[in-house]
Amino acid sequence: MSGNKAKGPPSFQSIKSLPGDFRFAGSPVSDRMVLSDTISEDVELLSDASQGTANGGGNVGLDSYESPYCSLDMLDKDGPSLGDEGDDLKAADTPKQSSKQLHIDSKWSDTTPFASKKKLQSWFQLPDGNWELGTTLRTFGNESLISLADEKVLRVNSETLVPANPDILDGVDDLMQLSYLNEPSVLYNLQYRYNRDMIYTKAGPVLVAINPFKKVSLYGNDFVEAYKRKSLDSPHVYAITDTAMREMIRDEVNQSIIISGESGAGKTETAKIAMQYLAALGGGSGIEKEILKTNPILEAFGNAKTLRNDNSSRFGKLIEIHFSETGKISGAKIQTLVQLRSFALRHKRFRQGVLVNSPELFNVQREKGHIIFFISSVLELQQSLEKN
Numbered sequence: 558m559s560g561n562k563a564k565g566p567p568s569f570q571s572i573k574s575l576p577g578d579f580r581f582a583g584s585p586v587s588d589r590m591v592l593s594d595t596i597s598e599d600v601e602l603l604s605d606a607s608q609g610t611a612n613g614g615g616n617v618g619l620d621s622y623e624s625p626y627c628s629l630d631m632l633d634k635d636g637p638s639l640g641d642e643g644d645d646l647k648a649a650d651t652p653k654q655s656s657k658q659l660h661i662d663s664k665w666s667d668t669t670p671f672a673s674k675k676k677l678q679s680w681f682q683l684p685d686g687n688w689e690l691g692t693t694l695r696t697f698g699n700e701s702l703i704s705l706a707d708e709k710v711l712r713v714n715s716e717t718l719v720p721a722n723p724d725i726l727d728g729v730d731d732l733m734q735l736s737y738l739n740e741p742s743v744l745y746n747l748q749y750r751y752n753r754d755m756i757y758t759k760a761g762p763v764l765v766a767i768n769p770f771k772k773v774s775l776y777g778n779d780f781v782e783a784y785k786r787k788s789l790d791s792p793h794v795y796a797i798t799d800t801a802m803r804e805m806i807r808d809e810v811n812q813s814i815i816i817s818g819e820s821g822a823g824k825t826e827t828a829k830i831a832m833q834y835l836a837a838l839g840g841g842s843g844i845e846k847e848i849l850k851t852n853p854i855l856e857a858f859g860n861a862k863t864l865r866n867d868n869s870s871r872f873g874k875l876i877e878i879h880f881s882e883t884g885k886i887s888g889a890k891i892q893t894l895v896q897l898r899s900f901a902l903r904h905k906r907f908r909q910g911v912l913v914n915s916p917e918l919f920n921v922q923r924e925k926g927h928i929i930f931f932i933s934s935v936l937e938l939q940q941s942l943e944k945n
């Protein structure tokens with residue numbers, strides 16, 4: 558029984574430090590973050606960049622270097638960027654080469670603007686925990702002068718700056734593609750995609766799903782067909798399920814999909830979406846429909862409204878989907894992890910296991926493999942890993 562959530566989309570928070578109302582100021586569609594009044598000891602608010610800085614530093618015109626692969630014309634015309642002290646950019650002072658040679662070098666090896674931009678853009682964590690994208694105007698000793706999006710200029714300890722990725726990497730579909738894999742970059746990338754309804758992102762072999770709290774057009778027969786035919790390869794729970802199914806058949810090894818996250822993150826919905834894909838792929842006997850029908854029954858007995866989720870499962874689930882040799886669904890076994898959820902403990906009458914099987918299983922089909930969905934909260938997952 559899926560109820561509509563009273564809550565809006567969650568803001569991204571650092572596991573450790575970001576507050577509930579965290580927003581990225583650098584995000585193209587996020588609200589501009591207001592600079593906190595309180596500045597910590599190692600941060601000094603100097604002035605607005607628009608008015609210039611005390612020592613003549615200023616914005617070095619990063620806009621003209623939007624892409625690290627910016628046009629040759631621009632490279633030739635503007636020359637290398639010397640926005641900083643230029644100490645590590647001395648290579649730019651090499652003797653003049655022939656224009657042809659320069660052209661070739663610019664095309665294939667002159668990454669100076671890219672390098673300088675990488676150096677100039679960094680994330681800075683404000684005292685209130687919010688991350689904001691800053692532009693380094695000048696570096697002296699272990700201090701840097703950075704300009705924030707609202708044109709405020711801060712003098713900060715350089716060690717507190719976290720490198721930002723170039724714009725060309727905005728919204729990559731695998732976090733592994735990021736040059737700098739740090740907390741603000743990961744959160745920024747997830748939010749960038751989320752704002753465009755791309756709720757799935759890969760982190761290597763792991764799929765990160767962000768609950769959209771609204772209907773997104775990512776599901777249904779067309780998408781199932783596209784993932785089945787592999788004409789679509791963007792990160793999706795369908796793709797994960799497809800891989801599990803194919804590897805089970807190819808390697809004859811049972812597969813497991815662990816779905817974890819905090820309450821209300823969307824674990825149950827994700828498992829349902831995965832099961833729908835399996836039903837579409839391995840269906841035919843009719844048992845897949847029976848399996849899908851167990852969801853509302855289980856939810857009727859075992860779900861309750863909580864502060865975080867109107868339709869919160871009060872127990873973790875271990876769902877086994879059984880397949881025949883022909884790759885068709887032949888049955889399922891659903892176990893609940895009741896001991897860890899107080900609701901289930903108080904409702905002893907609730908059956909801890911549901912077994913669904915098709916009559917065909919007994920005569921025509923022999924079981925070949927399983928795909929197991931282990932749906933649990935982060936806490937349950939942790940406890941279960943510690944136990945084993």
Ligand SMILES: Nc1ncnc2c1ncn2[C@@H]1O[C@H](COP(=O)(O)OP(=O)(O)OP(=O)(O)O)[C@@H](O)[C@H]1O
Nearest residue numbers: 559560770771820821822823824825826866869870
């Ligand atoms: N892919 C999705 N598309 C649209 N809405 C979603 C999606 N995933 C989750 N939701 C919404 O979020 C709500 C909470 O999701 P769900 O019940 O799956 O969370 P959960 O992680 O299983 O929570 P709990 O641990 O409390 O049981 C759903 O009722 C639904 O409204």
